[in-house]
Amino acid sequence: MPAQPDASPVYSYLGPVGTFTWTALNQAPEAVGGEWRSVNNVGEALDDVISGRSIGAMIAIENSVEGGVSATQDALASIPGLRITGEYLVRVDFDLVARPGTALADVTTVAAHPVAYAQTHLWLDKAVPTHAHLPATSNVAAPTALLNGSPADAAVAPHGITQHLALDTLAEHIGDNQNAVTRFVMVSRSGRIPERTGADKTSIIVELPSDAAGSLLDMLEQFATRGVNMSLLESRPIGDELGRYRFVIDLDGHVHDERVADALLGLKRFSPRVTFLGSYPRADRRPVVLESRYRDEVFIEARDWLRGILSGEPDGEDAVEDAGEALPGLVVRELDDAAPGQHGADDQGPQAG
Numbered sequence: 001m002p003a004q005p006d007a008s009p010v011y012s013y014l015g016p017v018g019t020f021t022w023t024a025l026n027q028a029p030e031a032v033g034g035e036w037r038s039v040n041n042v043g044e045a046l047d048d049v050i051s052g053r054s055i056g057a058m059i060a061i062e063n064s065v066e067g068g069v070s071a072t073q074d075a076l077a078s079i080p081g082l083r084i085t086g087e088y089l090v091r092v093d094f095d096l097v098a099r100p101g102t103a104l105a106d107v108t109t110v111a112a113h114p115v116a117y118a119q120t121h122l123w124l125d126k127a128v129p130t131h132a133h134l135p136a137t138s139n140v141a142a143p144t145a146l147l148n149g150s151p152a153d154a155a156v157a158p159h160g161i162t163q164h165l166a167l168d169t170l171a172e173h174i175g176d177n178q179n180a181v182t183r184f185v186m187v188s189r190s191g192r193i194p195e196r197t198g199a200d201k202t203s204i205i206v207e208l209p210s211d212a213a214g215s216l217l218d219m220l221e222q223f224a225t226r227g228v229n230m231s232l233l234e235s236r237p238i239g240d241e242l243g244r245y246r247f248v249i250d251l252d253g254h255v256h257d258e259r260v261a262d263a264l265l266g267l268k269r270f271s272p273r274v275t276f277l278g279s280y281p282r283a284d285r286r287p288v289v290l291e292s293r294y295r296d297e298v299f300i301e302a303r304d305w306l307r308g309i310l311s312g313e314p315d316g317e318d319a320v321e322d323a324g325e326a327l328p329g330l331v332v333r334e335l336d337d338a339a340p341g342q343h344g345a346d347d348q349g350p351q352a353g
């Protein structure tokens, strides 16, 4: 019997074609040649991954105006077995569009994806002060619906959408922040962790013991004392009772970096729940800068020293040797070189005892 050709891998994304999520998926090398499945919300995209219908889902996780996308953060916290395997950045730029013949003065109802609405509402409040908002499932669903009987008079859409849809542009570049960027992540089922590059991020979600004073500080100390920088720290209600929050955290570094692994072990010892969402290369490829005392070799040498003591060897002061290959994205600084403010919280400077 002739061998069946392998089915191409399926990737789910918030569609239809032309959304910012679709633009992000275009950046993912593994999605080239795959089948792209358009869905209506983040939950559906993640369900596809969990059920095995798709091998990956591209989802928006953070934008430079609104911060974390709460629907995404909550879904990642509550659905077990998901892993972030890559991140992608997309500049977001919006226009207000309408059916031909509509003037700005005619607009009373504006269709918009809720996140897009939040990113344009200052402009809308000024230019269309009495408008009502009609939520849409995406930035392309909103203008498409205008051609399919939507009661809205206008829609917030990605800049340039009128090249593809028979609509007119009422105003261009209406975003409240002209430099707005949205961060997207590719989410797959738990499994292989992408190799470290030296310019990596690790995403985790942490719950804290509810009855222990100072546990937020305990959590932050795990990172500070290992020289691990945080690039995102947000709290989200857990939802079971008032006043209970979980923390969504991005760390500079990879779980295969000794300092990051050690910090995660420290967290795990007192947090009732640590969810590891993944380690993956940074979209901006910005190298991680760390002081030499947080290099892998320093952690390994300290462990070897203790092992030696436990096995009865004399306590010698071994020099820290460079082990392993250098990572292209990593910049290591001697303590004296570190710029002010880049020391860990426990560091009072080189002269401190």
Ligand SMILES: O=C(O)C(=O)C[C@]1(C(=O)O)C=C[C@@H](O)C=C1
Residues within 6 Å of the ligand: 014, 018, 019, 020, 021, 022, 060, 063, 069, 092, 113, 115, 116, 119, 137, 138, 139, 140, 182
């Ligand atoms: O509607 C789109 O185009 C999307 O890709 C969704 C989304 C989001 O969920 O944040 C993506 C980028 C913008 O920040 C606004 C909306």
